[in-house]
Amino acid sequence: MAESKGTDAFVEFERVQKSYDGETLVVKDLNLVMPKGEFLTMLGPSGSGKTTCLMMLAGFETATHGDIRLDGVSINNIPPHKRGIGMVFQNYALFPHMTVAENLSFPLEVRKMGKSEREERVRNVLDMVQMGEFGGRRPAQLSGGQQQRIALARALVFEAELVLMDEPLGALDKQLREHMQFEIKRIADDLGITVVYVTHDQTEAMTMSDRVAVFDDGRIQQLAPPDKLYEEPGNSFVAQFIGENNTLDGVVKEINGGVALVQLDDGELIDCNPINVGVGDRTRVSIRPERVEFNKDRLQEGTHTVKAEVLEFIYMGDIFRTRLKVAGNDEFVIKTRNAPDQVRLAPGQQIEVGWLPEDCRALDA
Amino acid sequence: MTDATQHSGPMLAADGTPLKRSLARALRMQKIRALMLIAPLLIFVLVTFILPIADMLFRSVENQIVRDTLPKTVIALQDWDPASGAAPGEPVFAALAQDMKIAVEAKSHTRLGSRLNYEFTGAASLFRKSGRKVKRMDLDTDAPFKETFIDIDKKWGEPEIWKTIKRYSPAYTNGYFLNSVDMRKGADGAEARPENQRIYIKLFGRTMVMSMVITISCILLGYPVAWILANLPMRQANLLMILVLLPFWTSLLVRTSAWKVMLQQQGVINDTLVWLGLVADDARLIMINNQFGTIVAMTHILLPFMILPLYSVMQTIPPTYLRAAKSLGANNWxxxxxxxxxxxxxxxxxxSILVFILSIGYYITPEIVGGTKGVFISNRIAYHISSSLNWGLAAALGTILLAVVLLLYWCYDKVVGIDNVKLGG
Structure with a gap:
């Protein structure tokens, strides 16, 4: 059933703006094109506009300006119940006065489907979420994870091609959440449905998505596949928001052949990879903790190193997390793998750290 | 602890006493303290509410007055056959003379007269009249008493008054209850009253039907208001809530009188309709002193009792349910x-339970705006309590009303389930 991901637009936001009070824009100039079958996550802090975008797509909020298109058709003036979009709500919104089977049958009933076909569909979708035994139960008799599955099944039972999920795993405990992430991803891939998933949990976004749209301040800050987002953040908000990140502030002195020379605030000069800065700009240099090396044997010959003081050493099992003071920043963290030959640093130790210039990204300050 | 768990008998606490007893001891102080806290209210409710109600319920069957006032007569009457068609013989009259003598001293004969007057019209004056004469009577010399009494009033010579006395001589009677369902004690047990004396069944029926109409009106008017209250932003909802509660802060009498001003034939609504030309001046609408007036005024007064529970339930229904339903393809309706x-x-x-039970026992509003066609059974009860002083009948009517309410409550529990009633939360 899985279709090959087409390139033509299935969901489109074009210059969409949204304001609730006529004074401030919650969503500012949103442009987004999604091909069919894509799993796209809208990730961002609360108040960044991601849920508003989802609600506009579902039809519960109207766009103040701009056009939202589904499969080439503008849906701005189509009421939610005619859009045929499946939706999984944050607290599942399973109807408490109906049994699981009645909940699942509801969207089919309002579509005037025959009884036998309804029953068959409900049975199939229950099997799909591995809840075949639970048709006669009330939602209140199910655990959080089971309710989650039913909510998912209800959004899928009427064969919507587009399914929206609004932080569907927020109420589950960590272990169940991780399990459900795989489950949702598997079902979405099997059915070939297009999913727009809203979350503020970056791990969730990274593990599930084809592409992640990072929202902040009503705009998409970066729209990229997870690996690219992590390794090549486009600005310092994304670098900070996705994963752990070390920053050093400074000024760009010159840019030469794709390498920027940055003078840090304590006078140290380092080579960086310029992303969205020009000569003379203040910059915030971003380096991932696992790309920093203090073992001279492993550093490339001639790599520039910076003096650092060990402040704290935390043993975390698979990795060691060491907090350093580097160039005036005492929140500089490095992560080292727990290998047999790995050195365990002690607080107070004076070391030198270095990194590849490509891993050191000069971003906007 | 392992010793205690291995023990085959009841679980023991560390000091060897059974765990249950030691737990009960530990909880006893807590229970006593809790009881002390509610004691003042409990005593207050018991003394001012439960006991009077029990006393009233008892009055609906209590009938000591006849055998207390005429003890000898009642015993003497045991041998008399009411079916004989004639007044009893001399021994009964002699007993009556002795009883009356004592009763007149204690001035209790007039009370007996009014009691028997409920069942036999004319009994009150008969006993008053006889009492005056009995005062001057000499028990030793004035025999035979049969003639003396018949001389005082010839009613004593007819069997009717004696039948009534005999019928009501037991200490307990179902007479009040028969009376409240339009029946009376006849020669062969209970019989229906004549058509023109039937009133209570009709009143009970009217009370039920009108209470139901009021309840339904409250649902129809209150539901949308509660919906708006539950879905408005906090600030506006609070303002609207004050408007809903406003009637609570106004005296019931003031509100009812206001309806009188609004609805009467020379009132605000009629004047407006005439001024607008919708109603002719000589054909003003009659909207008060009838059932319409009672329903309008009581719906208005009881509306908050419908809105508040509705609101508190609706507040707990998250708006996402509606959104979910719409996203699944359901239209607004x-x-x-x-x-x-x-x-x-x-x-x-x-x-509905609140409004219905409140309206079934409502008194002031139907009294003021109900006229004759819009009064409830409660107004009749009040009449018997304060005007006719037939407390036994009032008690019987009240008992029936209470039983009906409990029955309806039971039915509601069976059909809807009392667990489904939510006043909040």
Whole structure:
């Protein structure tokens, strides 16, 4: 059933703006094109506009300006119940006065489907979420994870091609959440449905998505596949928001052949990879903790190193997390793998750290 | 602890006493303290509410007055056959003379007269008249008493008054209850009253029907208001809530009188309609002193009792349910009817029980705006309590009303389930 991901637009936001009070824009100039079958996550802090975008797509909020298109058709003036979009709500919104089977049958009933076909569909979708035994139960008799599955099944039972999920795993405990992430991803891939998933949990976004749209301040800050987002953040908000990140502030002195020379605030000069800065700009240099090396044997010959003081050493099992003071920043963290030959640093130790210039990204300050 | 668990008998605490007893001891102080806290209210309710109600319920069957006032007569009457068609013989009259003598001293004969007057019209004056004569009577010399009494009033010579005395001589009677369902004790047990004396069944029926109409009006008017209250932003909801509660802060009498001003034939509404030319001046609408007036005024007064439980239930229904229903393809009406409405039913249930039970026992409003056609059974009860002083009948009517309410409550529990009633939370 899985279709090959087409390139033509299935969901489109074009210059969409949204304001609730006529004074401030919650969503500012949103442009987004999604091909069919894509799993796209809208990730961002609360108040960044991601849920508003989802609600506009579902039809519960109207766009103040701009056009939202589904499969080439503008849906701005189509009421939610005619859009045929499946939706999984944050607290599942399973109807408490109906049994699981009645909940699942509801969207089919309002579509005037025959009884036998309804029953068959409900049975199939229950099997799909591995809840075949639970048709006669009330939602209140199910655990959080089971309710989650039913909510998912209800959004899928009427064969919507587009399914929206609004932080569907927020109420589950960590272990169940991780399990459900795989489950949702598997079902979405099997059915070939297009999913727009809203979350503020970056791990969730990274593990599930084809592409992640990072929202902040009503705009998409970066729209990229997870690996690219992590390794090549486009600005310092994304670098900070996705994963752990070390920053050093400074000024760009010159840019030469794709390498920027940055003078840090304590006078140290380092080579960086310029992303969205020009000569003379203040910059915030971003380096991932696992790309920093203090073992001279492993550093490339001639790599520039910076003096650092060990402040704290935390043993975390698979990795060691060491907090350093580097160039005036005492929140500089490095992560080292727990290998047999790995050195365990002690607080107070004076070391030198270095990194590849490509891993050191000069971003906007 | 392992010793205790291995023990085959009851679980023991560390000091060897059974665990249950030692737990009960530990909890006893807590229970006593809790009881002390509610004691003042408990005593207050017991003395001012439960006991009077029990006393009233008892009065509906209590009938000591006849055998207390005429003890000898009652015993003497045991040998008399009411079917004989004639007044009893001399021994009964002699006993009556002795009883009356004592009763007149204690001035209790007039009370007996009024009691028997409920069952036999004319008994009150008969006993008053006889009492005056009995005072001057000499028990030793004035025999035979049969002639003396018949001389005082010839009613003593007819069997009717004697039948009534004999019928009501037991200490307990179902007479008041028969009376309250339009029946009376006849020669062969209970019989229906004549058509023109039947009033209570009709009144009970009217009370039920009108209470139901009022309850339904409250649902129809209150539901949308509660919906708006539950869905408005906090600030506006609070303002609207004050408007809903405003009637609570106004005296019941003032509100009812206001309706009188509004609805009467020379009142605000009629004047406006005439001024607008919708109603001719000589054909002003009669909207008060009838059932319409009672229903309008009582719906207005009881509306908050419907809105508040509805509101508190609706507040707990998250708006996402409606959104979910719409996202699943339901239009506005289907989403409301299939998803929202069923969840608001507990509020309707709670509101309806409140409004219905309150209105079934309502008194002041029907008294003021009800006229003759719009009065409730409660007005009749009040009449018997304060005007006719037939407390036994009032008690019987009240008992029936209480029983009906409990019965309806039971039915509601069977049909809807009392767990489904939510007053909040």
């Amino acid at each position: 289907t989403a409301f009817w299939r998803v929202y409405f069923p969840q608001s039913v507990p509020g309707i249930g709670a509101g």
